[in-house]
Amino acid sequence: MQRSRVSSVVTDHRAASPAGTLPARLIQPASRSGLPPLVVLHGISRNADELVDLFRPEAEASGRPVLVPHFSASRWPHFQRPCRAARPDQALLALMGHLAGFDPAFAGRLDVFGHSGGAQLAHRFAMLYPQRLRRLGLAAAGWYCLPDAGMSHPCGIGADADPDTLVWARRHRAVLAEYLGLRVEVYVGTLDVGRDETLRQTPRLDREQGPNRLARAETYVARFRAAARAQGIRPDIALIRLPGVAHDVAQAIRQAGLARCVTHETPALASAC
Incomplete structure (x- = not known):
């Protein structure tokens, strides 16, 4: 009897940081x-x-390692964005450093993808550490930090009367050009137009970014392009609508091939989503 060939292995890792321990x-x-x-x-x-x-x-087909961290509810009740109370960015950096000890590829530029709350963390991580990324993939974020100094953090990269916003604004502006130079792909389902309880809803956010995830993805891409061009940077960002997909990552992967688009390098795959 011929045994099937094992084409990948899954290993468990964890890394400690000042922000807490993150398993993956x-x-x-x-x-x-x-x-x-x-x-x-x-x-x-x-x-x-x-x-x-x-x-x-897709990891097996593409021949690339895929790392999936787990932000537990008990240790990381709020992981979607770095703030004074939570620093998931520090935990991710520590995890990458830990893995670099086993695989030097983790010491270089990585591709980062996130869905929904993970997309919120992914683009905010990229805004802080663009030098660690080669490619950024975002799927159906609930809302975005726009590269706009006229809007105070966390909705933009400006500051208001809160001294904390000034700290974040300065960090974002210091690396803004490198962030705007990243290759970015934004995915969103054509049916992701609901306003469920997990979608952040405020009059200001609805007015500035749109009433749902589809509209907010469109706003983010448009504002990213405008900010890049204002700095003389040719934007490398694409909006990819997933036909018939709602706010469901498993549906997006099984029905629209989202994992294939994210994992493989062929541009035609992304345009086919």
Whole structure:
């Protein structure tokens, strides 16, 4: 009887940081292609194990390692954005440093992807550490930090009367040009137009970004392009609408091939989503 060939292994890791310990699972394909590792960030459903299962076939097909951290509800009740009370960015940096001890590829630029709350963390992490990223993928974020100094943090990169916003604004502005030079792909379902209880809703946010995730993705892409051009940077950002997909990452992967688009390098795959 011929045994099936094992084409990947999944290993468990954890790394401590001043912000707390962050566990993760790493999909390691048996054959490596040379593509950089991909970090996949879950949303508030915290479905890290499901994402491991959904991304594993694409990790094997693409020959790239895929890292899926798990922000537990007990340790990380709020992980969607770095703030004074929570620093998931520090935990991610520590995790990357830990893995670099096993695989030097983690010391270089990585691709980072997030869905929903994970997309919120992914783009805010990129705004702080663009030098650690090669490519950024965002799917259906609830709302965005826009690269606009006329809007105070966390909705933009400006400051108001709160001294805390000045600290974040200065950090974002210091690396803004490098952030705007990243390759970015924004995915959103054409049916992701609901206003459920997990969508942040304020009159100001609805007015400035739109009433739902589809509209807010469109706003983010438009504002990113405008900010890049204002700095003389040619924006490398695409908005990819997923036909017939609602706010469901498993549906987006199974029906629209989202994991394939994110994991593989072929531009045609993204345009086919």
